[in-house]
Each structure stands twice: as structure tokens, then as C-alpha cells.
Amino acid sequence: MHFELGMLTPLLIDFPFEWNYIRSIIYVSLYVSITAVILSTLFSLPIALLVGFKEFRGKTLLTSIINTGMGFPSVVVGLVVLFAVSNQGPLGTWDLVFTTEAMIISQFILAAPVITGVSLAAVDSVEQNVRDAAYAMGGTRFDVALVTIKEARYGIATAVLAGFGRAISEVGSVLIVGGNIAGSDGTSVTRTLTTAIQLEARQGRFETAMILGAILVVLVLLVNAIVVRLGNGGGRYG
Amino acid sequence: MAIQRRGFIAAVGTGGAVGLAGCTGLGDDTGDSDNTGPEISGETLTLTTTTSTYDTGLLDELNAPFEDRYGVTVVTVAQGTGAALETARNGDSDVVMVHARSLEDEFMEDGFGVNRRDLMFNDFVIVGNSDDPAGVGGEEDIEAALTAIADAESEFVSRGDNSGTHTKELELWDAAGLTIEEFGEWYIDGGGGMGEILNQASMQEAYTLADRGTYLDMQDEIDLEIHVEGPVKDGPDELMNTYGIVAVNPAVHEHVNYDLAMAYIGYITSVEGQDIIESYTSAGEQLFFAEALSEDPEFQQYVPEGWGSSTDDE
Numbered sequence: 001m002h003f004e005l006g007m008l009t010p011l012l013i014d015f016p017f018e019w020n021y022i023r024s025i026i027y028v029s030l031y032v033s034i035t036a037v038i039l040s041t042l043f044s045l046p047i048a049l050l051v052g053f054k055e056f057r058g059k060t061l062l063t064s065i066i067n068t069g070m071g072f073p074s075v076v077v078g079l080v081v082l083f084a085v086s087n088q089g090p091l092g093t094w095d096l097v098f099t100t101e102a103m104i105i106s107q108f109i110l111a112a113p114v115i116t117g118v119s120l121a122a123v124d125s126v127e128q129n130v131r132d133a134a135y136a137m138g139g140t141r142f143d144v145a146l147v148t149i150k151e152a153r154y155g156i157a158t159a160v161l162a163g164f165g166r167a168i169s170e171v172g173s174v175l176i177v178g179g180n181i182a183g184s185d186g187t188s189v190t191r192t193l194t195t196a197i198q199l200e201a202r203q204g205r206f207e208t209a210m211i212l213g214a215i216l217v218v219l220v221l222l223v224n225a226i227v228v229r230l231g232n233g234g235g236r237y238g
Numbered sequence: 239m240a241i242q243r244r245g246f247i248a249a250v251g252t253g254g255a256v257g258l259a260g261c262t263g264l265g266d267d268t269g270d271s272d273n274t275g276p277e278i279s280g281e282t283l284t285l286t287t288t289t290s291t292y293d294t295g296l297l298d299e300l301n302a303p304f305e306d307r308y309g310v311t312v313v314t315v316a317q318g319t320g321a322a323l324e325t326a327r328n329g330d331s332d333v334v335m336v337h338a339r340s341l342e343d344e345f346m347e348d349g350f351g352v353n354r355r356d357l358m359f360n361d362f363v364i365v366g367n368s369d370d371p372a373g374v375g376g377e378e379d380i381e382a383a384l385t386a387i388a389d390a391e392s393e394f395v396s397r398g399d400n401s402g403t404h405t406k407e408l409e410l411w412d413a414a415g416l417t418i419e420e421f422g423e424w425y426i427d428g429g430g431g432m433g434e435i436l437n438q439a440s441m442q443e444a445y446t447l448a449d450r451g452t453y454l455d456m457q458d459e460i461d462l463e464i465h466v467e468g469p470v471k472d473g474p475d476e477l478m479n480t481y482g483i484v485a486v487n488p489a490v491h492e493h494v495n496y497d498l499a500m501a502y503i504g505y506i507t508s509v510e511g512q513d514i515i516e517s518y519t520s521a522g523e524q525l526f527f528a529e530a531l532s533e534d535p536e537f538q539q540y541v542p543e544g545w546g547s548s549t550d551d552e
Binding site for chain 1: 305456493
């Protein structure tokens with residue numbers, strides 16, 4: 001024992017996990033959140049562009065509804081999704097309760113308003129004269145949309161990241177609809193980093209929970225770094 | 239009964255075949271065309287259970303041999319007893335392992351459960367800070383101990399989550415002639431699993447009612463000691479903690495995996511399953527005591543308590 005190396009050493013020496021267990025939890029966390037964010041982006045971007053381009057009655061109302069959705073409590077979403085996917089619910093025949101699919105559904109619902117809201121703000125902030133210029137140069141609506149997306153790409157990247165942050169750090173709904181299941185072979189079925197932290201804290205193993213927390217933070221930082229880098233790469237050709 | 243047994247035998251038979259097939263290469267269930275019984279390899283059994291059985295790690299020990307034998311997956315969802323039964327009522331689990339006989343009886347009377355079996359027991363204990371401000375240490379009588387806590391208005395953390403432990407706690411206050419609605423701020427509704435509540439009690443230097451298994455499993459992490467023992471250490475019988483296992487009724491929820499649920503119940507109440515329970519230890523102490531194997535048939539375990547004629551009390 002090297003006490004002089006401080007508190008971290010015993011934690012690393014008695015590393016309290018099976019590596020397979022950790023890897024499977026990370027895998028499930030990323031699989032669920034990334035899938036949910038990709039689906040949310042595909043759903044949200046067209047809406048953001050549509051709402052951003054068009055002037056219509058009730059636009060302010062729609063925008064404020066989207067913004068309200070950004071703060072929707074995740075446990076409520078979990079509860080609603082549970083009712084929907086439960087064998088008694090409308091989606092009951094698909095046997096989705098306590099599966100990663102159910103977790104993806106709830107994270108989709110949580111992330112979609114965030115991605116829509118933030119990218120709508122980004123699209124809105126693209127100067128009207130940029131769009132006018134694109135039209136003036138004989139661009140079709142599609143061309144104008146492309147120009148706008150290009151101009152708003154940082155805002156859209158921020159939106160996707162915000163959605164990802166919302167999805168991966170969320171614990172309430174995935175706990176309810178996923179059930180926090182790990183198989184007896186020591187790999188995760190529906191256990192994510194957040195629900196694993198919740199479980200460890202419940203059992204009083206706070207050091208273990210801290211390590212899992214550190215892994216979660218590092219993952220979020222990594223994904224952010226990757227997306228920011230991609231954004232910069234696009235910038236060179238912009 | 240005959241139908242259930244046939245299902246079980248079919249499941250065991252299939253399991254054996256699958257187990258053998260597993261030696262050469264598992265998961266290829268298109269190949270075994272000679273198998274006439276229901277194919278269960280690759281199926282999933284959903285078990286809802288209490289945090290106490292889950293947090294002690296017992297289920298991992300129990301489930302692994304079962305999964306290996308049949309080539310199936312047991313997914314375990316740890317909830318409180320109340321939530322576990324509610325999930326089963328919705329048909330979202332196939333089998334339930336809980337420890338509140340009154341709630342189990344209600345579950346069966348409502349037609350959601352079949353073939354309840356006594357599984358194992360341990361006991362409840364009153365734990366608290368070593369200072370023991372209410373002076374309940376060494377109290378033999380649980381009602382006197384609870385009265386002492388209430389009189390001293392020492393902090394007491396309740397599970398408050400409709401779990402088996404919470405149900406027991408409410409029964410105990412009631413038996414002591416105390417009404418929790420009249421308690422002051424010292425009575426804390428913790429609203430969490432057993433582990434969370436033990437942490438909370440430890441941090442707040444409060445008393446709580448805990449199942450001995452979870453307490454033993456956690457005692458290194460918390461600063462609590464046992465003040466009132468249960469029947470495992472010659473304490474009062476009121477603190478007995480009996481676990482039962484119930485299959486979800488396939489007549490109510492036809493999609494539940496009844497064959498697999500019955501195979502699981504058969505396994506867990508067999509000599510093999512009961513041996514695993516008996517030999518499971520934490521911190522050198524046995525956590526659960528086998529109860530399924532008995533000389534005496536104990537038919538009462540299959541039906542709600544209180545059913546039957548006057549001849550059944552001997």
C-alpha cells in the first residue's frame with residue numbers, strides 16, 4: 001500500500017469492477033443515448049427548419065411549447081412511457097418494457113424538444129439577408145435550407161450536444177422503463193452509468209459511485225470534443 | 239396441478255436438451271428439429287423482486303446456474319415489494335419474489351398469482367447509532383422497543399415505499415398500539431430502498447427497521463448496530479421475515495412466460511436452489527435460511543393465509 005500517493009491509490013488497487021461489467025454499462029449508456037439523439041435529430045431538424053423559415057400565426061406559441069418541452073421532468077416522461085409500453089398499455093404487444101428500446105423512446109422524448117428548441121434558435125438567428133441573398137442568387141428552397149444549415153451549424157451542433165447531455169445524464173426515466181437490469185453473467189442489459197451510480201449510492205458504495213460518475217463525465221467530455229472537432233472540420237470548407 | 243407439473247417437466251426436459259446442445263454450440267435453435275417440447279433456449283424470464291434480495295447479491299448466485307442449464311436469461315428488476323407486485327399485476331413480469339405475506343395474499347386473491355411457494359426467511363432487526371439514545375438496546379420485546387423510540391422521540395427512518403419491510407414496520411407500530419399519523423418530525427419517511435434507508439439512518443443517527451441480510455451486507459459501509467434482534471438470533475417471532483415466490487397467472491396475462499416461471503420456481507425451491515440460499519454468506523454470516531424443503535407439506539403456502547376450514551389449524 002502506498003499511502004503517500006493519496007486517496008486514489010486504494011481505489012485503483014481494489015478497482016471494484018469487472019471490466020466486462022463496466023464496458024457493458026458504457027456500451028448500453030452510449031447505445032441508448034446516441035440512438036435516441038440520432039433519432040431526435042432526424043425528427044427535430046426538419047421541424048426547426050420549417051418553423052424557423054415560415055412566418056405563421058401561433059409561431060410564438062409553438063416556440064414556447066417547444067421550449068417548455070426542454071425542461072420536461074424526466075421521471076414524468078418515464079412514467080408516461082412505462083404506461084405506454086406496459087403490457088396493459090397501447091404499445092403492450094411489442095413487449096418493450098424493461099428493454100433498451102423503451103429507454104430509447106423515453107430519451108427520444110426528452111432530447112427532441114432540446115434539439116428542436118436550440119436549433120430553432122440557431123436557424124432563427126441566421127441573418128435574414130443571408131437567406132435573401134441565397135434566394136436572390138437563384139437558389140431553390142432546398143438550397144436556401146442548405147445555406148441556412150451551414151450558417152447555423154454551430155448552433156445545431158450545440159443543439160445535438162445539449163440533447164445528448166440531456167439523454168445520457170438522465171436517470172429517472174431509464175430507471176423506470178429500463179429496470180436497471182444486469183445479467184447474472186455480470187454484464188448490463190438495461191443498466192446505464194446513471195442507474196448504476198444510483199444503485200451503488202443506494203448500497204452505500206460511494207467510492208464506486210464516484211468512479212462511475214467520473215467515467216460518465218469523461219464520456220460526455222469526449223463526445224463533446226468529437227462533435228466540436230467535427231464542427232471545426234466543416235468550418236474549413238465553409 | 240397436473241398441468242403445471244407437465245409444464246415444468248417439459249421445461250426441464252427442454253432445458254436438459256438445450257444444456258447438452260450448449261456443449262457443441264448454443265443459440266442455434268433452428269437445428270434441433272427432433273425436439274418436440276417447447277423450445278425455451280434464448281427466452282427471457284422477467285423476475286421482479288425486492289431490493290433486499292437484490293442488493294445482497296444472492297440472486298446472481300441463484301440465477302447463474304439456472305441460466306446456464308436452460309440457456310435462458312433471467313432479468314431481475316429490483317423494486318419494493320409493492321411495486322414488484324404491481325409490475326406483475328400489469329403483466330410486465332413472469333415471476334415475483336417478495337416478502338410481505340399480506341400483499342402476496344391480496345395478489346393471489348385477485349387472481350394474478352398462482353402457485354405461491356415459501357422460499358426462504360431471515361429476520362428483521364432494529365438498527366441504530368451505537369449511542370442508542372432511546373435505550374432500546376437488548377430489548378427483547380419489539381413492542382417495548384418501538385414504544386421507547388416513540389417516547390424518546392428519537393429519529394426513526396421509515397422506508398415509506400410500500401415495500402415488504404415497510405409493510406412489516408407499519409404492522410409493528412400498529413401492534414404496539416402506536417399511530418404513525420400522530421408522530422412528530424422525528425418519524426422520517428425516507429422513501430427509498432433498504433440500502434438507501436440504511437445510509438440515511440446512518441448519516442442522521444436514526445433508528446430504522448432493516449432486514450438482517452441487507453444490514454449485514456452493508457455493515458462495513460454504515461455506522462449502525464443491531465439493537466433488537468429478530469428470531470434468527472432468538473429475538474421475537476414478530477420480526478420473522480418470510481420470502482415467497484409466485485408465478486404470474488397465465489390465465490390473466492396470457493403472454494407471460496409461465497413454463498419458464500414454473501421451471502424457475504421448481505429450481506429455486508429444489509435442493510439445489512435451497513443449498514445455494516443456505517450457503518450464501520456475506521461478512522461470514524448466513525443471510526437467508528432455506529424454507530422450501532419441508533417434511534410437512536404445508537399446503538397453506540400455496541393459497542392466501544386464512545383460507546381453508548377449521549381443520550387446518552393443528
